[in-house]
Amino acid sequence: MVLSLVNLCALEVVSDHSSSPYWLSCVPRELYRALLDAAFTHCRPLAVGELVQRWPERTLTVGGSRKAGECPPNRLCVQALLLAVVRGLTDKRCCLQMLDLSGLQCENGRVEDSMGGWSLSVALCSMVLQARAAASRAHRRDGERERKRGLEAERDRGTIKRDRGKVGCGNSGEGSQGGHGVEEVEKMECKTNERMLPEDESVLGVRRRMEIQRRKTLSEGKSNTSSNSSRLCDQDWDEVVVVHVRADLFVNSRSWERVRDALSQPGPLRLHCHYLRVEELSAPSIASLLGLLPQQNLLGVDIRYSSLGVSGLAMLLPLLAPFPQLHSLRLHYCNLDLQRTQPGQQGALQDMSKGLGSLKKLKRLCLTALRLPGHLRLLLSSLSQPLEVLKLPYLCLTSTDLAYLSCSQHAPFLRELDLSENWLDESSLPSLRRLLAQAENSLCQLSLCGCGLSDTLLSALLPSLSSCQALRRLRLALNPLSRTGLLCLARTAAGIPSLRLLLYPNPLEEYEPGLPALPSSAQLLDWPLLEESEGRDLTLRLLEEVLNLRGRSRDLLVTSDLLNYSPDLTVDE
Structure with missing residues (x-):
């Protein structure tokens, strides 16, 4: 790959971290993207953190689809990115409002120093909780500072009033002109005090008590008002979201509590899920997780190795209906063995069919090892629009299932079809050929691994x-296949x-x-x-x-x- 002049210069700039205070203060916002890409490509986590902390744009996208041969971001760079997002919440130079990390995870275990889906999900949830805790501490400090400032202002106002009273008494004495006037006033005051002392003392006592009571009432009112406004500020602060974070979440029994806390507690970071992958969770836990996800951004759900059964899956499918953009559903090894007849099984299958029918935008359906022989028509006929991707490996499909599929509404629109590990024989071959004829203009990917295709069956399928x-x-x-069949x-x-x-x-x-x-x-x-x-x-x-x-x-x-x-x-x- 030939690097452009901008990329070469960006690599040179981020390579020397000691010079970052100089170029960060003067680099234009248009070059931040090139600098960040260079920092990710050549593993400069310190540069990643400094760039993200003062990101000058509202949106930052990291991840997405990578080109062939392109390595995923280094684990240290990803961690530096997440920490910088939290620090940027209190940095006035940061304009970030939307962080898109969809597709950032690396599921290829052979790539060293990369971050997988589970690790990235835990790190994201930790970032959300850390931002919430930091914002809560800062809010409490601000509230305590405001409270002390209010008490000082109240104390200053009381001191000013007392000083004004003293100054007023002094001015009245000084303002009297002539000695006779002063003496006469003093004599009159003394006579009045001598004549009205008992009654005046009682009046002054009442006024003093009334003044004390008034001040106490005002103090309690201000305290209640302050506490109420503090609670209102807490409530308003809980509802304020500074940065929205989009990502793919990988949840299992070990990370379930962390993800639940991150999704349920409000704070300055709001986590949105694009693709949800769940492993080894019960149906109630998956249902609780779906109830916490924002409904507008979920595109796909992948449930694996969870012992749901027909009843559990029938309970979960209707919960996916409120997600308007959901177009992908994958169910892998969810223990739906319908080769054994059980009480209430047919009713649960009907519920499953209705649940699938409620997914109006569904385009991709992958059912792995669910063992549903003879039930394909019941499941797929409820869909309101044709599928583009249909993967049915290890499903124990029968010739009846293939006959339905070849004549269904889905056949002409299929782009990907996976029938691996479903035994094919001469009785199912005509349906398979009819299915391929229906999908010949759209089919881009076909998988028939482990289907028992011998030389004879393959020669009939090759046209x-x-x-x-x-x-x-x-x-x-x-x-x-023999070598002749392979050729x-x-x-x-x-x-x-x-x-x-x-x-x-x-x-x-x-x-x-x-x-x-x-x-x-x-x-x-x-x-x-x-x-x-x-x-x-x-x-x-x-x-x-x-x-x-x-x-x-x-x-x-x-x-x-x-x-x-x-x-x-x-x-x-």
Whole structure:
């Protein structure tokens, strides 16, 4: 990648932290973005903190979709960013109002010093709670300072009144002209005092008591007014949000309480969730979490490894209806085994169907290992609009399910379809071919891994695959194909101009002897390959010849590596 002159200069500026006091005071706001990118790219956490603390714009976006080969931000830089956001709340130079961290997390464990979804979620919630505590302490200090200032002002007003009274008495004596006038006044006052002393003492006592009572009443009134205004200020302060933070949250049983506190307690930072991923939580806990999320920003929900059952899922789905922008729902290993008939199961399925139907913007639906044989029509027919992404691995689909899917409203609009680990045979093949014919203009990604496709079944399916001219990714790993069947697949794949990735299975000739005639995907996954590399080298050489003949050796990635086949390759490239 060729860096621009601005990026090169920004890298040079942030590399020397000792010079930051000089360039921070004079750098224009238009260069802050380039400086921050350089600080992230070259791991300068101190520069990240100083730039974010005085961010000159209302919006700051960090994360998002990364280009191929681009590393995620370093953990230290992310932590410096979060700390600087809290410090910026009291910095008058900071104009930040919206912080977007969606997509910042790194789920690739092989990238060192990166921050995963769980760690980032905990750090975000800690930032929100820390900002709340700091603002509360500052508010209490300001309130105590105002209270002391009010007491001092009241004390000064009382002193001024007493001084004025003394000065008035003195002036009246000094203002009398002539000695006779003074003596006469004094004699008159003495006679009056002698004549009215008992009564005057009682009058003065009453007035004194009335004055004391009046001052006490005023003091109590001011105290009550001050406490009421303090409570009102507390209430108003609780409702004031200085910075809105958008992010993806990853919540499990260990981080549940921290996330709940961050979402439920008001403060200067307000946390908004774009994509929510939940693992190992009960249905009531997930329901409580959904009740705390702001409804306007949630785009997707991913629930994994949670023992919900049919009843738990039927209870949760209606709670997703109030989120107007929700378009993605993923359910992975949620213990919905419908192969065993249980009391009330049909009613719960009806409730699930109604819950899915209430999601008016749903475009992506992923159901993994829910074991719903024969119930696909009941679930998908309630949707008001067609799906664009449908992933149904390990669902034990039957030929009836595939027949419904091939004729449903969703077939012509599917961009991604995953039917992996659903056994396909001759009875389901016509429905699958009809489904591919319906989706040939829209389908970009197809996964049929571990579906038991032999050479015979694949040869009958290849004409339908060749008609999918929009296909960009094709995955057929863990299918029992021979080397001859694999080469037929490669020729068909090379004839699809848009295809960029072919994940193919190791041919049966590369396995150790002893495999059954039609092995399952689990057997192919566990069975050892031949130690000699001659068979693999022959397969690679034949595949390379096929690609060279079609002129696809450069733009089509052909691999059998299940773990390193570039899963980050996007269909929109």
